[in-house]
Amino acid sequence: MKAPVVTGESAVTALGRTLAETRAALAAGRSAIAPVEEDGAPRAADRSPAARIGAFTTEPELPKSKARRLDLGSQYAVVAVKQALADAGYTLAGREERTGILLGTGSAGAGPLTEFERQMAVESPDAASPFLFPNTVANAPASQAAIEVGIRGPNVTITQKDPATLNALFYARMLLADGRADALLVGAADEWNLVYHRAYERVHATRTERRPGFVLGEGAAVVLVEDETAARSRGARIDARVAGIASRSAAGSPQMRRAEPAVLAAAMRDALKQAGLTPSDVGLVHLSRNGSPFTDAAETAALANVFGAKLPRTIAIKDNLGENPAIGAIQLALAAAELRADPGVGAILLDAFGAGGNVLTAVLTTP
Numbered sequence: 001m002k003a004p005v006v007t008g009e010s011a012v013t014a015l016g017r018t019l020a021e022t023r024a025a026l027a028a029g030r031s032a033i034a035p036v037e038e039d040g041a042p043r044a045a046d047r048s049p050a051a052r053i054g055a056f057t058t059e060p061e062l063p064k065s066k067a068r069r070l071d072l073g074s075q076y077a078v079v080a081v082k083q084a085l086a087d088a089g090y091t092l093a094g095r096e097e098r099t100g101i102l103l104g105t106g107s108a109g110a111g112p113l114t115e116f117e118r119q120m121a122v123e124s125p126d127a128a129s130p131f132l133f134p135n136t137v138a139n140a141p142a143s144q145a146a147i148e149v150g151i152r153g154p155n156v157t158i159t160q161k162d163p164a165t166l167n168a169l170f171y172a173r174m175l176l177a178d179g180r181a182d183a184l185l186v187g188a189a190d191e192w193n194l195v196y197h198r199a200y201e202r203v204h205a206t207r208t209e210r211r212p213g214f215v216l217g218e219g220a221a222v223v224l225v226e227d228e229t230a231a232r233s234r235g236a237r238i239d240a241r242v243a244g245i246a247s248r249s250a251a252g253s254p255q256m257r258r259a260e261p262a263v264l265a266a267a268m269r270d271a272l273k274q275a276g277l278t279p280s281d282v283g284l285v286h287l288s289r290n291g292s293p294f295t296d297a298a299e300t301a302a303l304a305n306v307f308g309a310k311l312p313r314t315i316a317i318k319d320n321l322g323e324n325p326a327i328g329a330i331q332l333a334l335a336a337a338e339l340r341a342d343p344g345v346g347a348i349l350l351d352a353f354g355a356g357g358n359v360l361t362a363v364l365t366t367p
Contacts, residue, residue: 004176005228005367006240008088009333010080011221013321014051018083019333031320033215036197048206051217051322052192062148070135070144073108076220077141077189078148084185084222085149088236092150098182100154102172103142103189104164104325110193112136141189141220153181162288163352164188164325165332166360170245172225182230187222187332188325207291214290217322221329223336239340243347244274244363259295263359264302268349271361275347279307283346284338286331287316288353290323299351328352335364
């Protein structure tokens with residue numbers, strides 16, 4: 001299977017409205033994780049922080065008149081898609097049918113959904129706003145972005161936690177190999193929501209002052225992945241190659257967020273084998289580490305299994321931006337941007353695994 005290439009990247013995060021701003025903030029060691037203030041109540045030890053974007057404008061990519069009809073996840077997605085297309089120098093005119101979009105999400109539509117249900121329960125079914133309903137579904141960001149920019153090719157949404165982005169990339173590679181598209185926008189979009197936040201607190205999954213756990217984040221990130229022949233025929237700048245991507249699974253307990261080190265290690269080895277590389281060729285690893293003790297320990301053990309004592313440089317952006325599928329997409333965009341900025345970094349390995357046992361590893365290399 002011919003490896004697809006990445007020709008454009010973008011990100012809308014709690015550390016910056018663009019990928020460049022986010023990279024600079026991460027390089028400076030900034031974190032977006034902060035306490036969640038609610039109605040001026042004092043912060044309690046059993047409350048979790050979050051990495052929130054806060055005030056956000058869709059301009060100049062999307063006028064406010066259009067943005068006000070969209071949920072936050074869709075707003076983030078549309079801005080990220082337009083930024084990625086601009087970064088890639090990709091014009092859709094004449095390519096609409098050969099261009100697609102594949103986005104992951106874990107919380108898209110959360111805001112409209114919880115408000116729609118509140119109106120139904122507190123007021124009446126008749127009082128529930130019909131304008132909210134179209135944005136209550138998980139595929140709203142991908143669909144709204146496709147409508148806004150004119151995409152008519154494959155349109156797929158993968159609803160999952162952390163592995164959603166790499167699952168979208170896995171699927172994108174197959175679509176390109178089958179000739180179903182020439183270019184695909186791949187990434188994820190998520191919005192933070194207080195109801196979801198409190199639900200994660202109730203099941204003791206998120207971090208507090210009293211226990212470890214992950215932190216919820218939000219945002220969107222997108223990369224343009226193209227068939228290399230099509231990319232070169234249009235004179236595209238090629239930033240990275242998706243040299244390998246592997247998927248494994250190990251049944252686990254979602255409540256305990258366990259992971260099997262042997263399965264994680266096997267996925268890493270599979271991806272490296274596809275890429276024709278050895279562990280010594282890897283110069284950077286984007287960790288799946290999120291603060292959950294079981295999964296973090298499993299990843300550490302898997303890395304030791306694969307790399308031994310010669311572990312390459314690692315980065316764990318969830319320490320700064322929290323977790324959600326969108327954060328996995330930000331990792332993918334950052335990895336491609338890193339290879340573009342410094343081709344000598346070597347191969348970059350990205351880990352992603354979910355509480356239910358879904359494991360993916362991708363390897364990006366210089367073109």
